[in-house]
Amino acid sequence: MTNEINANVAPVESGQTARGAIVYRPLTDIVEAEGGLTLMMEMPGVAPEDVEISVDRGVLVVRGRNRPAQPENFALAWSEYAEGDYERAFSLSEDLDPDGIEARMRAGVLTLTIPRAKAALPRRIEVKPE
Amino acid sequence: MLHPASGLMTIDPFALMRRVARDMDDVMRRVAPAAFPPVNVWQNADAAVVTAELPGVEPGDIEITVKDNVLTLRGERKAPEAAEGAVWRLRERGFGQFARAIRLPFRADPDKVEARFKDGVLRIAIQRPEADKPRRIEIKAS
Incomplete structure (x- = not known):
């Protein structure tokens, strides 16, 4: 069964700019199972309500907006990471059902499940009389 | 990997620069994996705040200890x-x-020491002991 599956989710280049903030490409894991795909994307610092998911013409775009966590009246003494927004796009193959996408967010990780589309039913084409 | 030409056609003078910078980031990540978790340290006269990015880690899997002037973070990122x-x-x-x-x-x-974990970011606030705080010495009028 798994060999027949040709689900393809490839990262696509995006020319989008952000509003001045650094934009990271979230580290992503993708698991494919019989029922569909599961994507897990790391977006630390992003609250569930600040995630935007859209599908347009087979391209899934995920954006996460970070709310700066700088404590008030503190100066940065040591820095190993910079906060930023997240953005990544994936092209979905046609055997996936974009309407069935479900999203969950926990501990800064967004989990998307994308079900496989129901197999297109064979369609009979009627020949119209002249 | 897919690299459609559309990205190059957008009128954005910084698109290429950003892409190069991002590719460099990817290279750096592969060459020199950074310590995990990455931390930021904030400071003022009364306290220090340490933030760490720990996406996907359960709060119960993080152990925080403080001894003298060393804060230790320990834990496990469990694979799904x-x-x-x-x-x-x-x-x-x-x-x-x-x-x-x-x-x-x-x-x-x-x-x-107080710790909070929200949206995959750990934030630890450490109060400076009174005895250790810088004290302002008033100059007495003669």
Whole structure:
């Protein structure tokens, strides 16, 4: 069964700019199972309500907006990471059902499940009389 | 990898620069994997705040200890369980045990340490002991 599956989710280049903030490409894991795909994307610092998911013409775009966590009246003494927004796009193959996408967010990780589309039913084409 | 030409046609003079910078980031990540978790340290006269990015880690799997002026973070990033017969198409996230020791700018009182975990970011506030605070000495009028 798994060999027949040709689900393809490839990262696509995006020319989008952000509003001045650094934009990271979230580290992503993708698991494919019989029922569909599961994507897990790391977006630390992003609250569930600040995630935007859209599908347009087979391209899934995920954006996460970070709310700066700088404590008030503190100066940065040591820095190993910079906060930023997240953005990544994936092209979905046609055997996936974009309407069935479900999203969950926990501990800064967004989990998307994308079900496989129901197999297109064979369609009979009627020949119209002249 | 797919690189459609559309990205080059957008009128954005910084698109190429950003792409190069991002590719460099990717290269750097592969060449020199950074310590996990990455931390930021904030400071003022009364306290220090340490923030750490720990996406996907359960709060129960993080152990925080403070001794003298060293704060230690220990824990485990558990890999998600995949169903039987499932295939990994992309694996970019890291998993496993981690431990980091962070030197604080003062000797901390373990009772005055507070930690919160929200949206994958750990935030630890450490109060500076009274005896350790810089004190302003008034000049007496003669």
